[in-house]
C-alpha cells in the first residue's frame with residue numbers, strides 16, 4: 001500500500017525528465033533550422049503562427065519585403081508599419097498561398113503593373129497609408145478571379161488609369177478614400193459588377209461623369225463626402241439599383257435634381273449635409289423617396305414657402321434625430337436680413353401649403369407621433385423602428401471599416417481573445433508533447449538498434 005505514492009512519483013518524475021530532454025532536442029532542431037535561413041528571410045525576421053499560417057512581420061523597421069523562406073505556406077502576411085518603399089513581383093512571388101497581404105503604413109511610392117502576378121490566391125490587399133500616386137493599368141493582373149477587397153485609402157492617388165480595375169468582377173469592397181482624386185474616367189468601375197461598398201470620400205472630386213458608376217447594380221453604399229462636387233450630372237446613379245446609402249455631405253453642391261433625375265429610386269439614407277443648396281424646393285422631393293434617414297442641415301436654405309413645407313413635414317414626423325454623432329449641422333433658413341430661422345421656429349409667412357393635411361404612403365410608414373414639438377433642432381428625420389446606425393466621424397471611417405468589414409486586427413482584438421489563447425496554449429502543449437514523445441521514441445529505437 002505505502003509504495004504506491006513512491007511509484008507514482010517516480011513515474012511522474014521520469015515523465016517530466018524525459019519530456020524535458022525531448023523538448024530540449026526539439027528546440028535544438030528548431031534553432032538549427034533558423035540558422036540555415038538568411039537574415040532577409042521571412043522565417044527569420046517574422047514570427048510565424050503555424051495554426052493560422054500567419055506571418056507577423058509588422059512594425060519591425062523592415063526596408064524590404066522579406067523573401068518567403070520559412071513562410072512558404074503563409075496565407076496571412078502582415079507587413080504593416082514598416083519602412084518598405086516598394087513592392088514588386090520578385091519580392092512576392094514565393095508567397096504562393098497568400099490570401100491577405102497587409103502592407104499598410106509603409107512608404108510605398110510605386111506599384112507596378114503585374115506586382116501580384118504570382119499570388120493568384122490573393123483575396124484581400126491592404127495598401128492603405130502609403131505614398132502611392134498613380135494606379136496603373138494591369139496592377140491587379142493575374143489575380144482578377146479571386147480578389148475580394150482592395151484598400152487603397154490614405155495615399156496620394158491623383159490618377160487611376162482607365163483599365164486599372166479591369167476584370168475585377170468579384171471585388172466587393174473598394175476603398176479609395178483620402179486621396180487626391182479630382183476626376184474619374186467614365187466606366188472606371190464598370191467591370192466590378194459585384195461591388196457592394198465604394199469609398200471615394202475625402203478626395204478632391206470636382207465633378208462626376210455620368211458613366212462613373214455604370215454597371216454597379218449591386219452597390220449598397222457609396223461614400224462621396226468631403227469632395228469638391230458642385231453639381232451632379234443627370235442619371236449619374238441610374239445603374240445603382242441596390243443602392244441603400246449615399247453620402248454627399250461636405251461638398252459644394254449648389255443645387256440637386258430630384259431623386260429620379262439623378263437615378264435614385266428609393267434609398268435608406270442620403271446625406272446632403274453641409275453643402276451650398278439654397279433652395280428648399282430641391283430638398284422636398286427627397287422627403288418622400290428616402291425611407292430612413294435624410295440629412296440636409298448646414299445648407300444655406302432661404303426662408304420661403306418651400307422651407308415652410310419642410311417645417312410642416314418635420315412637424316408631422318416629429319422624430320428628428322441626429323444624422324450621426326459628430327458633425328451635426330442644424331437645419332435652418334436664412335432671412336433676407338441674414339438672420340436665421342430654425343426648423344422648429346415659427347416662420348411668419350403666408351403660404352398655401354399643398355401638403356399639410358394629406359399623407360403620402362411614406363408618412364404612414366413612420367412611427368407614432370408625439371404631440372410636443374421636439375425640443376432639439378431637427379437635423380434629420382429618422383424612422384425610429386429601423387434606426388440606421390451610420391458611421392460617425394468624417395475624418396476616420398476606420399471604425400466602420402473594422403466592424404463591418406474584414407480587417408486582420410479582428411483576429412487580434414476578437415471577441416474571445418481569452419478562449420483563443422487558452423485554446424492555443426492547449427494545442428501548443430499537445431503539439432510539444434507529441435513532438436517530444438516522437439523524438440524520444442526515435443532516440444530510443446536508435447539506441448536499441
Ligand SMILES: *[C@@H]1O[C@H](CO)[C@@H](O)[C@H](O)[C@H]1NC(C)=O
Nearest residue numbers: 024027028029030031032035
Ligand atoms: C541556438 O544557436 C545559437 C548559435 O547559432 C547558440 O548560441 C544557442 O545556444 C542555440 N540555442 C539552443 C537552445 O540550442
Ligand SMILES: *[C@@H]1O[C@H](CO)[C@@H](O)[C@H](O)[C@H]1NC(C)=O
Nearest residue numbers: 136137138161162163164166
Ligand atoms: C490604359 O489602358 C487603356 C485601355 O487599354 C489605354 O487607352 C491607356 O492608354 C492605358 N494607359 C496607359 C498609361 O498605358
Ligand SMILES: *[C@@H]1O[C@H](CO)[C@@H](O)[C@H](O)[C@H]1NC(C)=O
Nearest residue numbers: 169187190191192193214215
Ligand atoms: C457589366 O457587367 C457585366 C457582367 O456582370 C459585363 O458583362 C458587362 O460587360 C459590363 N458592362 C460594362 C459597360 O462594362
Ligand SMILES: *[C@@H]1O[C@H](CO)[C@@H](O)[C@H](O)[C@H]1NC(C)=O
Nearest residue numbers: 181182203204205206227228
Ligand atoms: C477642393 O476644396 C478644398 C477646400 O475647399 C481646396 O483647398 C482645394 O483646393 C479644392 N481642390 C480643387 C481641385 O478644387
Ligand SMILES: *[C@@H]1O[C@H](CO)[C@@H](O)[C@H](O)[C@H]1NC(C)=O
Nearest residue numbers: 254255276277278279301302
Ligand atoms: C441661390 O444661389 C444661387 C447661386 O448658386 C444664386 O444665384 C441665387 O440667387 C440664390 N438664391 C437665393 C434665394 O438666395
Ligand SMILES: *[C@@H]1O[C@H](CO)[C@@H](O)[C@H](O)[C@H]1NC(C)=O
Nearest residue numbers: 258259260265266285286289
Ligand atoms: C420617388 O420614387 C418613385 C419611384 O421610383 C418615383 O416614381 C417618383 O417620381 C419619385 N419621386 C420623386 C420626387 O423623385
Ligand SMILES: *[C@@H]1O[C@H](CO)[C@@H](O)[C@H](O)[C@H]1NC(C)=O
Nearest residue numbers: 335336337338339340341348
Ligand atoms: C430680421 O427680420 C426678422 C423678421 O423679419 C426679425 O425678427 C429679426 O429680428 C431681424 N434680424 C435682424 C438682425 O435684424
Ligand SMILES: *[C@@H]1O[C@H](CO)[C@@H](O)[C@H](O)[C@H]1NC(C)=O
Nearest residue numbers: 352353354355356357358359
Ligand atoms: C387630400 O386628398 C383628397 C383625396 O385624396 C383630396 O380630395 C383633398 O383635396 C386633398 N387635400 C389637400 C389639402 O390637398
